Amino acid sequence: MGNDNIIVSTRIRLARNVNGLPFPHKLAEQPARQIVDSVEKALSPIDRFTRYDMSGISQLESTLLREKHLVSPDLVKECPYGAALISADENVSVMVNEEDHIREQVILSGLSLDQAYDRINRIDDILSKKVDFAFDGRYGYLTACATNVGTGMRASVMMFLPALTINNMIESCINDVGRLNMTVRGVYGEGSKAEGYLYQISNQHTLGLKESEILDSVKAAINHIAEAELHARKLLMRDESELKDRILRAWGIVTNAYKLSTAEAMQLLAMIRLGGYYGYFAIKDYDDFQRLVTDCQPASILRRGGAADADGRDVLRARYVSSALGGLCVKKI
Amino acid sequence: MGNDNIIVSTRIRLARNVNGLPFPHKLAEQPARQIVDSVEKALSPIDRFTRYDMSGISQLESTLLREKHLVSPDLVKECPYGAALISADENVSVMVNEEDHIREQVILSGLSLDQAYDRINRIDDILSKKVDFAFDGRYGYLTACATNVGTGMRASVMMFLPALTINNMIESCINDVGRLNMTVRGVYGEGSKAEGYLYQISNQHTLGLKESEILDSVKAAINHIAEAELHARKLLMRDESELKDRILRAWGIVTNAYKLSTAEAMQLLAMIRLGGYYGYFAIKDYDDFQRLVTDCQPASILRRGGAADADGRDVLRARYVSSALGGLCVKKI
Numbered sequence: 001m002g003n004d005n006i007i008v009s010t011r012i013r014l015a016r017n018v019n020g021l022p023f024p025h026k027l028a029e030q031p032a033r034q035i036v037d038s039v040e041k042a043l044s045p046i047d048r049f050t051r052y053d054m055s056g057i058s059q060l061e062s063t064l065l066r067e068k069h070l071v072s073p074d075l076v077k078e079c080p081y082g083a084a085l086i087s088a089d090e091n092v093s094v095m096v097n098e099e100d101h102i103r104e105q106v107i108l109s110g111l112s113l114d115q116a117y118d119r120i121n122r123i124d125d126i127l128s129k130k131v132d133f134a135f136d137g138r139y140g141y142l143t144a145c146a147t148n149v150g151t152g153m154r155a156s157v158m159m160f161l162p163a164l165t166i167n168n169m170i171e172s173c174i175n176d177v178g179r180l181n182m183t184v185r186g187v188y189g190e191g192s193k194a195e196g197y198l199y200q201i202s203n204q205h206t207l208g209l210k211e212s213e214i215l216d217s218v219k220a221a222i223n224h225i226a227e228a229e230l231h232a233r234k235l236l237m238r239d240e241s242e243l244k245d246r247i248l249r250a251w252g253i254v255t256n257a258y259k260l261s262t263a264e265a266m267q268l269l270a271m272i273r274l275g276g277y278y279g280y281f282a283i284k285d286y287d288d289f290q291r292l293v294t295d296c297q298p299a300s301i302l303r304r305g306g307a308a309d310a311d312g313r314d315v316l317r318a319r320y321v322s323s324a325l326g327g328l329c330v331k332k333i
Numbered sequence: 334m335g336n337d338n339i340i341v342s343t344r345i346r347l348a349r350n351v352n353g354l355p356f357p358h359k360l361a362e363q364p365a366r367q368i369v370d371s372v373e374k375a376l377s378p379i380d381r382f383t384r385y386d387m388s389g390i391s392q393l394e395s396t397l398l399r400e401k402h403l404v405s406p407d408l409v410k411e412c413p414y415g416a417a418l419i420s421a422d423e424n425v426s427v428m429v430n431e432e433d434h435i436r437e438q439v440i441l442s443g444l445s446l447d448q449a450y451d452r453i454n455r456i457d458d459i460l461s462k463k464v465d466f467a468f469d470g471r472y473g474y475l476t477a478c479a480t481n482v483g484t485g486m487r488a489s490v491m492m493f494l495p496a497l498t499i500n501n502m503i504e505s506c507i508n509d510v511g512r513l514n515m516t517v518r519g520v521y522g523e524g525s526k527a528e529g530y531l532y533q534i535s536n537q538h539t540l541g542l543k544e545s546e547i548l549d550s551v552k553a554a555i556n557h558i559a560e561a562e563l564h565a566r567k568l569l570m571r572d573e574s575e576l577k578d579r580i581l582r583a584w585g586i587v588t589n590a591y592k593l594s595t596a597e598a599m600q601l602l603a604m605i606r607l608g609g610y611y612g613y614f615a616i617k618d619y620d621d622f623q624r625l626v627t628d629c630q631p632a633s634i635l636r637r638g639g640a641a642d643a644d645g646r647d648v649l650r651a652r653y654v655s656s657a658l659g660g661l662c663v664k665k666i
Contacts, residue, residue: 241644245591245651256585258578311574318578 003111004286005277006226008158008198010112011069012120013105015143015152019132023144024079024097032081035131036096040085042130043094046123047087054082063299069107074098092123099144100152102127109287111222113155113215139207147205155218156202158187159225162274163232165197173228177201182221188266196266196293197274201225233277244333247275251331255322259314265296265321272329282330292324337443337619338610339559341491341531344402345449346438347457348476348485352465356477357412357430365414368464369429373418375463376427379456380420387415396632402440407431425456432477433485435460442620444555446488446548472540480538488551489535491520492558495607496565498530506561510534515554521599529599529626530607534558566610577666580608584664588655592647598629598654605662615663625657 017023021031036053043049054062054076065071065084070093075082085094095103104127106120127133134142141152148154164170174184183204186194201221203214236243250271254260260268269292276283283289294300296317301307305316350356354364369386376382387395387409398404398417403426408415418427428436437460439453460466467475474485481487497503507517516537519527534554536547569576583604587593593601602625609616616622627633629650634640638649 241592241648248589248591249586252585252587252589253582254585255589256581258581259574315574 003226005273006160006229007111007222008160008286008290009107009109010116010155010157011105011107012113012116012153012155013103014120014124015100015141015148015154016102016104016124016127016131017134017142017144018101019134021101024081024099024101025144027081027097027101029081032097035101036081036083038131039094039096039102039127042127043085043123046126047092049085049087049092049094052084052086054079054084060299060302064303067297067299068294071095072098092119094123094127100148102131109290111157113157113219117155117211117215146207150206150208151211151214153206153211153214154202155214156200157218157222159199159201159222159229160197160270160273161194161199161225161229162197162270163236164225164229165194167232167235169228169232170199173225176228177221177225178204180217180221180224181205182218195263196270198270198293233274237278243278244280247271247278247280248333251275251281254325257318257322259311260296260318260321261314262296262298262317265317266293269293269296269321269325272325276329280331280333282332284328288328292321292328295324296321336559338606339493339562340444340555341493341619341623342440342442343445343449343488343490344438344440344533345446345453345486345488346436347453348433348474348481348487349435349437349457349460349464350467350475350477351434352467354434357414357432357434358477360414360430360434362414365430368434369414369416371464372427372429372435372460375460376418376456379459380425382418382420382425382427385417385419387412387417393632393635397636400630400632401627404428405431425452427456427460433481435464442623444490446490446552450488450544450548479540483539483541484544484547486539486544486547487535488547489533490551490555492532492534492555492562493530493603493606494527494532494558494562495530495603496569497558497562498527500565500568502561502565503532506558509561510554510558511537513550513554513557514538515551528596529603531603531626566607570611576611577613580604580611580613581666584608584614587658590651590655592644593629593651593654594647595629595631595650598650599626602626602629602654602658605658609662613664613666615665617661617663621661625654625661628657629654 018035021027040051062076066073066076070086070090071084075095075098079097081097083096091107093105104120104123106116108116136142140150143149143152161170164173177184181204182201184199184201187198187200188195203218206214250268254268272281273289275281298313301313301317304320307313307316351368354360373384395409399406399409403419403423404417408428408431412430414430416429424440426438437453437456439449441449469475473483476482476485494503497506510517514537515534517532517534520531520533521528536551539547583601587601605614606622608614631646634646634650637653640646640649
C-alpha cells in the first residue's frame, strides 16, 4: 500500500475564546496572564503539561518549539503575552493569547483523524468546564478570524508527496482539493516549493459545517491525493534507472558529506524516504524517520552541539544525520 | 613529498623513418606492409610482442588500445596500413605507418625518465640493426614533421594537477613551462578543461638538442609544476571544510551511484585521488588507481559487460568502479 510512506501525521486544532474579553491583540497584560493561569490550572488534572511563556524563554527554546510545530511562528513573534502548555508526550499543545485566546491542538502520527478528534474533544470538554467560552447559538464558537467561526476546528494532515512534485502534478492536485474546500501548503517553504516534499492539507473554513463533515471532507481529500501520489510514483518507475540513481546518490551524499544545510538534508532524506517506498531501503520506523527531519532544523542542531556559525552547524548536521540514519535505515540494493 | 600522488606516468617516444621510402601518407600498400613485417621480425628476439594491424581489428579492440595510450587516435583513424607491436607488459608499443614509418614508445609508471630512456634506447639499437633509418649527419633523424627532426624524441610526463586547476592557476603554469620549450595538454579533453585533472607535459621540439638536454628540460619543468601543485594544495586547505566536503561527497557518490558517465567517474576518482593526498583515504597503489581511470573508459567498460547502450554502460561502470575502489582505497575519516 504505501500509506505509511505518504501520510506523515495528523493535526486537529480548536479555536476558542473567553466570553466578555477583547481578542488577544487588544487584550491588556493582566487579563491575558489570567487566561494562561486558568488554562494551566484546568489542564493540570489531565496530564503533565509544561508551561512556556514566550516572553520568558530563550530564542533557541522558542525556535525549537516552532520546529516541532508545537507553537506557531506568530505566537513566538507577534504575541507579547503568548504562552503554550505542552503535554509530556508532545502530542497536545494549547496555545494561549495567539490570534484567539485559546488554541487547543493535538498532533498524532499517521492518518489519525478520528483518534485526534477524540483526544481534542476530551481536552475541550475539560477546558470548557473551567473557562467560559464565547459561543453563539446561531454561529457557534466565536473567533478572531471569520474563517474559524463555527466549530473553530481545523483538521490537517501532513503528506509526503515527492512523485507529484517531481512530475509537476502537484499544482493540479492542489486545485482539485481546493474545490473540496481544502487548502494545501508546504510545511517548510511555501506552495509547490515545499522543502522535503512535505505538504499540509487542511479544511479552509468551518462556518456552517459540523465537525464530522469537516473530518469526512478532509478524509476524502487525503484519499484523493494519496491515490494521485501512488499513481505518480508508478509513473516515476518508467525511468527506473534515473530514479534509482537519484535515490542512491542521495544516500551516498547523506552518509558521506562533511556538511549539510537544512534544506539539502531535508531534500536528501526525502529521496531516501521515497527509496523506502520502492524497496531500495528498509526504513524501520517512519515516525522516527520524520523526527529526524525535525531534528535537522537549525535550533534542533544547535541544541545538540555548540556550533557558533552556520558552517559549524552544517558540519554537526551532517554528522548527526549520517549516524541517526544508520540506526533507522538499511540499504537493500 | 606527494610526488606519487602528482606524477602518474612517463612516456618516451622516438620517431624513425626508413631510408629511401616516401613518408607513410604517400606510401603504397606493399612497402608499408613490408615495414610492419620487418619491425615485427626485428623485435621478436627482445620480448613477446603482439601485432595489431589496424585494418584487421574491431573498433572495440582499437578503441581499447587507444584508451590505454598504446596507439594514437591518428593510427586508428587515418592510417590505412597502420599497425602496432605491443609488448606483453604493455610498457612498449611500436607504431608503424603512422605519421612516421616507425614510432617507438615506452610507458612506465611514476617519474621514470631515465629508465624509460634506457629501455627505448635498447629497442632503438636493435631496430636500427635490422632497419635502415633515415639519418642526416647534420640534422639527425629525418621525420615527417619538422618539429621532430633531430633526436626524434619526445619525452612526456602525465601529471595529476587538481589543485592548480581548481585554483585557476593552471594557465599561468602552462605559460611558465611554455617558455621552457614545453607543451602542456589535457590527457582527456583539451587544455585547461582536462578531464580528471590529468595533463601531459612534453618537450615541444627536438632539433638542435641532445637527448640528455631534452630529458633535463622535461625534469626541470616537471619539478616546477609539481612544486606549484603542492603549493596550490596548501592553498586549498584554507577552506578545509569545503574541500573535505567535496572530496567526501565524491566518495559517497562513486560508491553509491547507480549510473556513472565516463567524465563523471573520472572527476570523482580525481577527487578521491586528491583525498588520498590529504589523508582522507588510504590508497594502496597509485598505479592500480590510475588503471581504474583507464578501465572507466567506454571500450574498457564495454569489454567487461555486454551493455548495448550508453545508459547500460553507465550502470556497468558505476558497479565496476565501486567494487574496484573497494579493494584499492580505504576511507580514513
